[in-house]
Amino acid sequence: MTTTTIQQLMQERKSVRKYKEGVVIPREQLQALLEQAITAPSSSNLQPWRFLVIEDQQVKKELRQISNDQEQVETSSAIIAVLGDLEMYKNAQQIYDANHEQGFMAREIADLMIKNSHALYGSLPLEKLTSLVHFDAGLISMQIMLLAKDMGYDTVPMGGFDKVKFAEKFELPKNEIPILLIAIGKAAAPAYGSSRLPVEQVVRYI
Numbered sequence: 001m002t003t004t005t006i007q008q009l010m011q012e013r014k015s016v017r018k019y020k021e022g023v024v025i026p027r028e029q030l031q032a033l034l035e036q037a038i039t040a041p042s043s044s045n046l047q048p049w050r051f052l053v054i055e056d057q058q059v060k061k062e063l064r065q066i067s068n069d070q071e072q073v074e075t076s077s078a079i080i081a082v083l084g085d086l087e088m089y090k091n092a093q094q095i096y097d098a099n100h101e102q103g104f105m106a107r108e109i110a111d112l113m114i115k116n117s118h119a120l121y122g123s124l125p126l127e128k129l130t131s132l133v134h135f136d137a138g139l140i141s142m143q144i145m146l147l148a149k150d151m152g153y154d155t156v157p158m159g160g161f162d163k164v165k166f167a168e169k170f171e172l173p174k175n176e177i178p179i180l181l182i183a184i185g186k187a188a189a190p191a192y193g194s195s196r197l198p199v200e201q202v203v204r205y206i
Contacts, residue, residue: 015156018187019077019154020188040139048137051080053079070160082140082141082144082178084177092118096114141180153184155184
């Protein structure tokens with residue numbers, strides 16, 4: 001079987017924790033990366049992801065203190081904080097109006113989706129909304145890491161940080177919750193390899 005580009009990227013992408021310090025990723029590259037990443041699917045296409053891109057060296061140093069002293073928080077080129085908007089359904093009008101305007105759906109379908117999105121997601125308990133935005137954040141985070149590898153950069157996802165202190169430090173609105181930190185930059189040392197369970201052990205067919 002011929003190996004495709006996406007298969008190569010999946011195989012080559014490793015979690016890198018040692019970064020070359022002082023490497024600056026142009027802002028336009030980071031913007032292009034995220035512009036491509038937001039093509040990820042999401043629940044009812046409500047796109048609950050929000051991002052805080054941290055480039056300032058002093059801020060990264062401070063962030064390290066609430067991120068279990070993980071070196072890569074400070075030494076990577078940037079930290080992409082993936083946030084989840086618990087009020088993402090409030091964008092339903094904008095999203096489905098655009099779907100109609102761009103010819104993706106009829107007006108009556110767009111109107112129905114707007115109504116249903118507010119009714120369903122607006123009534124969900126906080127626990128379920130939180131689970132939902134975490135799920136969607138996982139989808140886009142993988143796209144970010146694969147796209148970064150395709151651009152020649154390395155990444156590592158980090159869930160080990162104080163989310164309460166993060167929200168306080170960066171004055172997040174109440175409807176936004178921090179989910180994941182992704183360090184991005186140039187590797188200073190190869191990533192460790194890692195084994196996987198045999199596919200026969202994790203897959204069942206019925």
